[in-house]
Amino acid sequence: MAVTLKDVATAAGVSRSTASRALSGSGLISEETRSAVESAARRLGYRPNRAASALRSRQSRLIGLVMNNLINASFHTIADVVQRRASAEGYQVLLCITDADPDKERSVLRMLSEHNVDGVVIIGTGQNSDLRDDLMDAGTGVVNVIRGAEGGRAPSVLASDREGAHAATRHLLELGHTAIGYVGGLASANSGRERFAGYEQALRDHGLGVDPEMVERGPFSPAFGAEGTRALLDRRPDMTALFAANHEAVFGVLPTLVSRGVRLPEDLSLVCHEDISWLRSWQPSVTVVDNGAGELGRLCFDLLLRQMRESSELGQAPGRVYRVGAGLVERNSCAPPRTSPLLLPRTIPPRPEPTTVSPQG
Known part of the structure; x- marks a missing residue:
């Protein structure tokens, strides 16, 4: 029979909820407890059922990172910040490259919606604001960074x-x-x-x-x-x-x-x-003109995290613009x-x- 989360919790000597938080990367769990749970999971050969977990919690623990290209150095910095911050909060990041093509971007946003991601960070083409709004209406956090979108309710974090x-x-x-x-x-x-x-x-x-x-x-x-x-x-x-x-x-x-x-x-x-x-x-x-790429990444993730935690933050007003000094x-x-x-x-x-x-x- 398949090993369950309850089996892992019993082997580690913790509750099922503690085992779940430990395996999801929650910062509320001590390193000692996390280590014990992860060790038990490896020993028993436990494989989490992410789909079932997402259905129960209505959270996929996934964040989409949509980028025009992998050439821009600021995009690299922002991707690094988002990945590190997401991991610390127990999320996985799906990286999507659009080649600055509005049609590819549209396809990617639809795919992320179908996967029920919890949030999306977009360095985009400036188009497809309707799909951004659709994601927010479905309860998904959305933040534009470096390049804003025309219209729409998603906030934008831009350099000066x-x-x-x-x-x-x-x-x-x-x-x-x-x-x-x-x-x-x-x-x-x-x-x-x-x-x-x-x-x-x-x-x-x-x-x-x-x-x-x-x-x-x-x-x-x-x-x-x-x-x-x-x-x-x-x-x-x-x-x-x-x-x-x-x-x-x-x-x-x-x-x-x-x-x-x-x-x-x-x-x-x-x-x-x-x-x-x-x-x-x-x-x-x-x-050079330093556009503060690290601060852009930190601010956009703060806004995304707030949206994902508080449904009242999901775009009740036209998209607000935040500026980071250059x-x-x-x-x-x-x-x-x-x-x-x-x-x-x-x-x-x-x-x-x-x-x-x-x-x-």
Whole structure:
């Protein structure tokens, strides 16, 4: 006969409810008791019936983590935070990658609904707010992070993208740059809109307007980063600084600069939006806008956990937006502009601190 939870509890000398909490990873159980229960379960060959448990408790102990891609370093940080926090609370995480495709995202959200997940964290496309609302109506917690959704009742945890982009552009302007290129995301994403708005406002604050020939906006991908950088270098050899505001594009921006023989900061000053470890070890180290990815992950999980524990928190009002502060981290990739235009060879083929969190209504 199959070993039951009651058999495990008896062997460990604890109650059935204590054995259940120990095996689910509850933080209310002492390490000594947890160890005794887990040892008994292994010795008896116990295999929990998750489906039956979910039916009894109306909880699957599953959390869906929906992400556009595995390129973005901030997504990695948030995934790590969510996984660790979920494990500590006795949940398992289902990772789903959508390739920033709204149709794939829609399919994933439906699949998670069918599996009766208790909560969903979404770094998404900005669409499918109706399915988010359907999940919340069914009692599932939902939180958007980094990229919000148009409409809907799910709360969003966003970085202060406009302020961060403004600080980056202001830094370059204060060094004396006026020919500042921009490689950024599409306006369909809130980060794409807000970072460009920060860039534009900083230029206006210094009496300058946006020069369309200095701007490349496109998909969140390394391929676009390479393409956009090549276009700017070819079109505007007088460019003295570049703000790479599309993080995924940075993986194409830097190799392109190297392939063209562009030296940082002698030929070009560079600021990238969102940090990653190898930007610190790049030669020279790259100045960045730190979007507080760890704090974004912690705050979004706090909101999700509150929703899952308190049904009254499940989206009774339009989605609230929470902001995590962004800050400029100055390194060695920026300097005052050179005195002569950047004349680049055309024959070389290109190769493929603590943050403040405040809610806003």
